[in-house]
Amino acid sequence: MESIAGLLAELLLIFEDFKFWLKRRRQRKYELKYRSPKKRWFYRFQKIAMVGIIVVLTFYLVRFSAFLFGNPEKQTLKRLTEVASLLKHEKSTSGYYPQDLEVIVRKNPLLKNVHKDYWGREIFYERHSSGESYILISLGADGQLNTLDDIVHEFQVD
Numbered sequence: 001m002e003s004i005a006g007l008l009a010e011l012l013l014i015f016e017d018f019k020f021w022l023k024r025r026r027q028r029k030y031e032l033k034y035r036s037p038k039k040r041w042f043y044r045f046q047k048i049a050m051v052g053i054i055v056v057l058t059f060y061l062v063r064f065s066a067f068l069f070g071n072p073e074k075q076t077l078k079r080l081t082e083v084a085s086l087l088k089h090e091k092s093t094s095g096y097y098p099q100d101l102e103v104i105v106r107k108n109p110l111l112k113n114v115h116k117d118y119w120g121r122e123i124f125y126e127r128h129s130s131g132e133s134y135i136l137i138s139l140g141a142d143g144q145l146n147t148l149d150d151i152v153h154e155f156q157v158d
Helices: 002-033 038-068 072-094
Strands: 124-127 134-138 151-155
């Protein structure tokens, strides 16, 4: 029984080799007829793929370097504008600005670091006593309040 199974397996392997040989023969005839050997086809594909990979890598390298070496003040101002937008939304839903910035996070994992600036420090937030205006201050690179490098975003009702 084992010898019959072994014989059948060998015959199937021989048949597969024959099919492969026929396919290869047809491919060679086609290449000779149209004067396009397989090597040139693959080489063209390699060129296109390499150019595509280089373009994609360059794009991501530029994006990543802009993120790494971006202007910290600009990034912080963008964050302050985002926080101001969230505060405006809070005002429209609840009717007043919150006492602290933790309220706008509300267990949302996407907003867990929204109250931090580019340097990872807490943004200073103060709601005015009237409740109609507020001030947002990033402490800047030195981390000290009321210095020249502070970035301020203030909202006041006219």
